[in-house]
Amino acid sequence: MIRLLLADDQDLMRSALSALLDLEDDFEVVAAVDRGDEVADAARTHQPDVALLDIEMPGLDGLAAAALLAERQPRCRVVILTTFGRAGYLRRAMEAGAVGFVVKDAPPEALADAIRRVMRGERVVDPELAAATLAAGRSPLTARERDVLGAARDAATVAEIAAKLFLSEGTVRNYLSAVIAKTGTRNRMEALRAADERGWL
Amino acid sequence: MIRLLLADDQDLMRSALSALLDLEDDFEVVAAVDRGDEVADAARTHQPDVALLDIEMPGLDGLAAAALLAERQPRCRVVILTTFGRAGYLRRAMEAGAVGFVVKDAPPEALADAIRRVMRGERVVDPELAAATLAAGRSPLTARERDVLGAARDAATVAEIAAKLFLSEGTVRNYLSAVIAKTGTRNRMEALRAADERGWL
């Protein structure tokens, strides 16, 4: 019997996945949470063999939860289960100690298969996505450049970004300029999109 | 026995939902498709009582599929099932003839409940979302303004938008300015976000 922990913020998705996985004879869903920051606790009390973590979650995202889990409950394998097959997600998932990565539009057998293979000690990753990840390369952005770009997502104007990060406007413009150059784009907008497609955030 | 049709582009979601709904004694999933443009055909051959449609789908989106279904298979009730509780989605869903609207992070009982109530002839909508929809109002944008704003999503610069729509740059700037004014924002970026949150696209 393989003991499973589910973490996904959508109630319906969580319940539906639970129903799906319960159809398999050798699976048992022992815990289901809707927040990333509840994952570690739930794992401690229920001792699952495999944790299926969504990435987009309130509290703590799935990648951070995976890292925490790897540290606190190293016997529990982590499989990331996400809507988006973004290159950067995969890299960060692996760095966080995940051993499996499944996208939500994979065929349903793929998930069960991934879980069983992970239990045998294998790593499970979509080969195409792995290739894309290698192609994207590691982020060439400095920490500060990431901060500024991140702030640019919510703020409309340079002045707001500067205020939020306690920087001068000129500095912010410089960082943005650097980011635009490094992403090979021509805009904040494009840079933002390019950066988070490649997982450079 | 209530006959159900499922349409969602994510394989995993579709299978999982199917498993979940099959747990209920009075439900029977008679068809499941992954594209909007297959909904009408599937409904004709399998004669479901209720169609559960996701919005984001390739081929034809769920809203268009709902409209088609209302025309071709009027005996089949449509429930929209989506991740995003956006105001504009709800309005368009209702205009397309849907009688139910459920967001994917609703509790799992809510879905079953909605299906049964729809079968009794009721309309099912989250009251809070309904209020937001009324507050957002109908789109004040002209057709051309929508075109320009839509083109602005993919194009980075005014020149590109102008080229794509065969307009002069000045005209494009004017339309964008009008959109920014109407949305009460200060940017293309903000205007874009505001417009599609309110369903003004």
Next chain:
DNA sequence: CGGAACCCCTGACAAATGTCACGGGTGGGT
């Protein structure tokens, strides 16, 4: 016919954005 509401364009202007060259500070390596 005279509005009203669109469509498309122009030109001019202020404000925001992106680029460039520069200086000074820190800390980590070799």
Next chain:
DNA sequence: ACCCACCCGTGACATTTGTCAGGGGTTCCG
């Protein structure tokens, strides 16, 4: 001690955006 990469800032500049005030065209309606 030196270089390197990063941090933060400045000032000046060209380009791009967003705004405003026009003008001329269509269609539809009272």
